[in-house]
Structures are given as structure tokens and as C-alpha cells.
Amino acid sequence: MNILFVEDDAMNRRVVRDMLTVAGATMDEAHDAESGLQMIDERQYDIVLMDLRMPGMDGLTAIKHIRARTDEKASVPVIVVTADTALDICRDCIDQGADEVILKPVAMNKLFDAIGRLIARGNSRMMLN
């Protein structure tokens, strides 16, 4: 499974990377939204994890860019991972095209449940290994 995490904070990347290691999964990392979009261009991902507040382009704009693509990558599942606790943050993210929202500090079971839901939703006939 190919996962990309777009996040400017190295510690946050490390935390999620190690969590995925527990499940036997790995991930690619992008330090900002611009390079994240480029990596989506070049490679095929099953899940994209996206921070919101980043220097340069912010996460919501990056999601808009992904959804505006004309190829099948436009529908890659996106999980927002944010420390923003504003009242309407979840709705705003979903409105912008995110599939799931996880609040920091990231709870491991919430992360895996979200990934699990997205995988299950996309492949009802997926083979369980």
C-alpha cells in the first residue's frame, strides 16, 4: 500500500511513520504542499495524509489542486491530519474534498480506522491478505 504524508513538521512525520511501521506499512514524505503535489504527479498513491497549516501552500489548497486533476488521481482518498480545533474545521475540510479528518495529537486507532474505512470503501471486493 502506498501512502504519502504531506507535513512540514519532522516530528509529526516521524510519529505517523512509526505508527504505520507497527502495522507493517511504509509511507513517502513531503515537506510541503508543493512537493507533495509533485510526488502525486509522479507516483501512484492509495492514501494521502495532509497537514493543513504549512509554509507556502496550505493543505486545503493542495486538496483543491488534487481534486481539480483530470486523471484518475483526482479521486485519491485524502485524510486531513490537523491540530486546528476550530468549530467548523471538519466541515470545511470535507467541503474542500477531504475524505476524513484526524485531530492531533494523532490517536493510532483513529488513524488506522480512517485508513481502514477508505480502503474498505474503495474496494468492496478487496482481497484480505
Add this chain to the structure above:
Amino acid sequence: MIRLLAALLLAFCGGASAYAAKVDPFAQRAAAARDEIMRDPARALADSDALRRMTSSHDSLERRTHVEATADWIRAEALISLNRPQEALKVIQSALAAMDRSDPEPGLRGELILARGGVANLTGGVEDALRDNQEAFRLLGRGGNARGQAIALQNIGAIYADAGDYNNALKYFGQSIDIYSADPKLLLSAYNNQGNSLFELKRYADATAAFSRALVIAQKTNNALQQARIQRNIAATQAEAGNFVPAEAALADAFRLSTGGPAASSRAALYGVAARLALRQHQLDRAANMIDRAFSSAVGAEANLPMRDFHQTAYEIFRERGEAKKALDHLEAFQKLDDQARALAASTSAALMNARFNFTNQELRINNLRNEQAVASARFRNRMQLALLSATAVISTLLLIGFLSIRRSRNQVRDANASLLTTNVALEKALAAKTEFLATTSHEIRTPLNGILGMTQVILAGRQLDPTLRGRIELVQGAGETMKALVDDILDVAKMETGELRIQTAEMDLKRLLEDAVTVWTGQAETKRIGIEFDLEQCPGKIIADEVRLRQIIFNLMSNAIKFTDRGQVRLACFSEADEESESETLVIRVADSGIGIPQDRVEEIFESFRQVDGGVTRRHGGTGLGLAICRNLARAMGGDVTVVSTLGAGSTFTLTLPLERGTAEVGPADRVAATSLGAANLLMIEPNPLGQGIMRALLAGECASVQFVTEVGQALDALKTGAIDHVLAEGSALGLDPAGAGALAAACADAKARFTLLWREPAPDLLSQFVKEGVTHVVSKPISAPDLLSEMNKVYGEPIASRNIAA
């Protein structure tokens, strides 16, 4: 000075709002009922019952909520008009709770909260009144109801005026006029309010101008009662300004307007003004005559009379006339009323500040100001007593002292008010900065917490962890979770103050939540050597509520109980109470401890933000002191409350009450029958991989009655003992290559009348036969698609449950 008009108008906020625009029978009938409130509240009350029934089962939830909330709002307004504020409050709270569950209509919510603010005003809850009016202002703005906003602003202004902060009051009255000027009644009230505040600030010319504007409107609407009152205000203002000719003219007009009709009842106040005017012109005989009439017609007249002003005027008249005994009587009466008025203003000021921010140092400041006032009036009272004891010969001298004392105490009040005003402005700035600070801080603290909690989770997920190390890491994680809870608490307070807190209800398992709470706190209680008892026999199972918020309240109450108890026990009980009259049920959750208790006079204080009973206790027991304030706010937002009964040294009992809405009925383990299909089964899956859990949880959602996950065989064995599991699905890697272990699990399943399925990736034939020998009869091999797995699992329901047999 006289403030009569505002209260009359502002209790009711109907107006041509958006609801009337919709042409449907309900909207028309609702508009008619609303108009009825002012004329005949009893009838409006009856109408609201009929309105509430104007829903049908075909209506959408949104529509039903709208209809019911509108009917409730009219009912509440009618009850307020009938002077039944407590009943109104109940109706409003339940309507608000119902609205939270559907798409909120900001306009209607705003009206309801404005009405609640009206109740708070009637019952003297300054803090609640201020908060509700501010919240209503915001919501009505979102709903596009400028008229309602103008009413909220005037209400806020009136609160400031009560606190003697006339400058801020004027600001709000001015904004009210700016925001909506299309309703003459409202505009009239705003101008009159402005006039009264300007009068208090001794800006007589401005006050006269404001009253004159109000008068023009009253004349246009041909309302004699209001014209008379405004003319009286003008006369009083002009008298103080020394403009006796216009004062006499206004007074004459007021007398003319109040002959006969409803205006006649306000003649007492008119005589008072007349006496004052005569006194100012040194027409002492006329003044004495008028003040006598003021007092005699005050008997049985409207309650809202400026008696304090009457006594002051009378004292001055009789002093001038040399009637010492009479003068002294009035001086005494005046002093009593003046004390009351100052106490009211001081407590309103204090409440105003509390409503905005409860910093201890600000409290201290108010107390200092209050003390200054108290010292001043005590000094004055001593002097008075001395005066009464002295011989009549010195009375005239003492009268002079008394007169000076009035001046002095008034000056002190004015100075205190000026000081309060400065503090208020500073507080407003501090509040805005604080909210911003809290939001930012919360965000910034979350980031390092992500590192701490993230890594402890990763470490604890590793199965080969030394037990000592595991214990230490769990401690770090516990501390991290506590810190996260504190940050969340702080953020919640900021959200409550800006009205951003929302309640989101869904079906939830209350019993499980309470059992969780007991489990979580048992460890803590054991380290303090206190017991935890619980009585959940009568506890409802599935209910409709906001699980996150309910958990927050219960955990807070449990945490407090354990924190403040050093010996004995903490008891958690839950039950429901039925109210036959309203056919509603109340959920009661009670946390009782045998701890240090709370002094009787401090019981309400503990529900204020940043408060524990004393600073020393805060240091000993830790915490932000936010918990109970949050609990109460949350409970009220859900239509309930948190209350406490406490005996110092013997313990406290906190009770959470909420309107109970039951979820779908469920079958308890006692009368559980074995599931006859996978769809009815309570499934337990052993899956060590957290991502695997996530995927299976999503795939199995809706396919079984319930799904739970464990990571190890031992946990599955424990769960089977509860008798609540119908089917165990084991991921092969969890069992390793251990046929005996698998056999033990299969046997435990058979004992618990549960089915057992082993999900295994390409099992080697010889190993597989060993498993079968140990009693593992149902093995499904991977890879397999989810639908195929489900149909494989369903197949076992055609067979009897495996009995405990070992094939060998």
C-alpha cells in the same frame, strides 16, 4: 431617575421576522399567536399548544423541529408575559436541546436565547442575562434578524445602566438605534433609555434632546401613557438643568396627558417631579404640598416608583422649611433605599465582570471597591445613630452633616463607578486577547503532545516489551493524556465564551461508558486506598446523547471525587426518573464521595471558571479549576444541569440530570439467545495489526450486531467469560504456530456457546490437520474477498455449535 419604558417593551421580541414571510398555515397561525402575546398572553399560551400539534409524521425532522421550537418559543414568551419565568425557562431549555439535534436555525435559536436572557433578567441572573443577550445578538445576526439584535443590544445596555456604567450603556443604546430603526416602539425605548443614562451623567442638554426624540415618536403613535412618561422625564431633566420654564411646560403637559385612562396610575411619579421642580425654585409650600401628594398617591400605584428620589426631595424640602423631625424621617428612609440601590449597582457590576472573566485579581479589585463603599456607608450610619441619640438642640447641625454625607457618599459612588468603568474597558480588551491566546496556546501545545502521545502509542503497540518498561511508558502516556485533557478543557472554556460550543447527539451505549469510567478510575482510587462502588442496575443501556461531552462530564466528576477524597469511597449511580405529567424521562447520574466537602456558602462558587474553594486547596489538589464550570455549561447546553449537595468534612454528591432519550432497545446478556445468523451475532476478532483492525472494522460495520477487537488470545478468553460473544474470528498470525493454544481457544468458544472461525493465510496441510485435531473445525484461508469471508462465516450458522470434543 425613572426608567420605565424599557422593561415593558423588551420582555417581548416578536417582530416581523423571517418566519411570517413563509406562506404556510403554520407560519400564519404562529404569526397570529405571536401578536397575541402582548394583548392576551393566556390565549397565546393556549395557541402554542395547538401550534405544537401542527406537525405530521410525514414532516421531515427539520420541519418538525422548526414547528415545535417555534411553538415553544411562543409558549415561553407567553409564560414570561404571565410572569411565570421558571416555567418559561424549562420550555426554552427543552426547545434548545431539541434544536441541537437537527440543523440549527440561528434565527430561531437566537429568539429562544433572547427569551432566556429575558428570564434571567427577571430573576436577577445578571451573568446569564448578559451571556444570553450576547449569544442571541450573534445568532440573530446570522439569522438576519436586525430587530431582535437591537433588542439584545438594548437589554445589554440596560444591564450596564443597572450597574451604574452609563457610558457603556449609552454605547449599546446607540448601537441598537444604528442597527435597526424601523420599529417605532423599539426606537422610542432606545431614545428614552439614552435620555435616562445621559441624565445620570448630568448631561442634561443631551438628555433633553434624547427624550425629545422619544416624545416625537410617542406623539406619532398617539400613545398618551408614553407621552406622559417622557414629558415627566423631560420635566425632571429641565428642572435639574435649571430651565424652569420648559420644565413647567413639560410637567403641565404630562399632567394633562395623565388625566384618566391608564396613564393616571403614574401620577405619583409626576407629583414627585413637581415637588422637585418647586423646590428648585424655592416654592417651599407648593413643594411640600406636591411631595405629600406624591407619597399619598404612591400607595397602591405602580411598583416601579422612584421612592428614593421622593425621600431625598422631601428631606430637602422639610429641612428648608425647618421641620427637623420630618426631615430626619425622610433622610433615614432615603439612606435605607440609597444603600439598597448602591448594593444593587455594586452586585450588578460585580456580576458583569464575572460574566466576562473571573480572574481572581479582578475579583479582588471589585471587592476593594465594594469595601470602600461599605466603609463609607458604615461611617455615615454611625454618624446617623449618634445624631438620633443626641438632643434636639443639635439636630440642625447634624442635619447639615447628614446633607454633606449624602453628597460625600454620592461622590464616592461616582468615583467607584468611574473606576469600575476603567476596569471594564481593560477587561474587555483582556477578554479578546485571552480568547485568542487560549486558541493559539492550545494549538501550540498539541504539536509537542503529538510527539509524546504518538510515540508512547507506538512503543506500547510493540508486543515484546519488558513489563517494567511498559509500566513506565504507560505512566508517560497517562500524563500525556491528562495534559491533553487540560488543553481541551481550556479550549472548551474559550469556545463557551465565544458561543462556539456545539452538542452533537447520536446513539451511544451509556452503560458501557459508565463501566469504562469505573475501570479507568479504579486504578487511581486504589493508589489512594479508597474504594469505588457503582450501582448501574437501573442504568439505561442505549441512549441518544453526545457521547464525547457526556464522557467529559462523568470523567470530570469522577476525577474530582477521587481527587478530594482521602478515605472512604466514591459511589457512581445511574438511574432514570419518569415525569408522568410531561411524559418525559430524566437521566440521573450521581457521583458521591466521602471527601473533604464544600462549605455551604461556597457551593455555587465551585462552578465558576478558575475557582476552587481556596487557593491553598488548588495547590494541594492540582487542576485548572475549570472542570466543574465546563461540566455545568455542557450539562446546560444539553438541556440539563449539574448540582451539588455537600457537607463539610463528610463528602459531596454531584448530580448530573439530563433529559433522557432512549435509543433502540437492546437485549441484555441475561436474556440473550444464541445468534442464529452472522447478522445477529456479537463478533469478537483477534487481530494484532492495528491497520488490519481498521480495515476489518470498516468491512464488518453493519454486517454483525456488534464487532470488537482484541490483539491477543488471552484477551479473547477473558471476553468469552462475559457470555456476550457469539462468534470469534481469529487472524492466524495471532495464534502463531501453536495448535494447542488454538485448541484451548476453540474449547473456550464451545463453552461460551460461541462460533469460532480461524482466518489463515495458506495453511500448510500437516499443520492444518493438527489444528483440526485440536478442535478447530472452521478454517478459512486467505487471501479472500470480504463478501466471500462473510458468506463463509455465515455457513457455520447452519450447523450446531461445536461441542467440546477433541477428535483424537
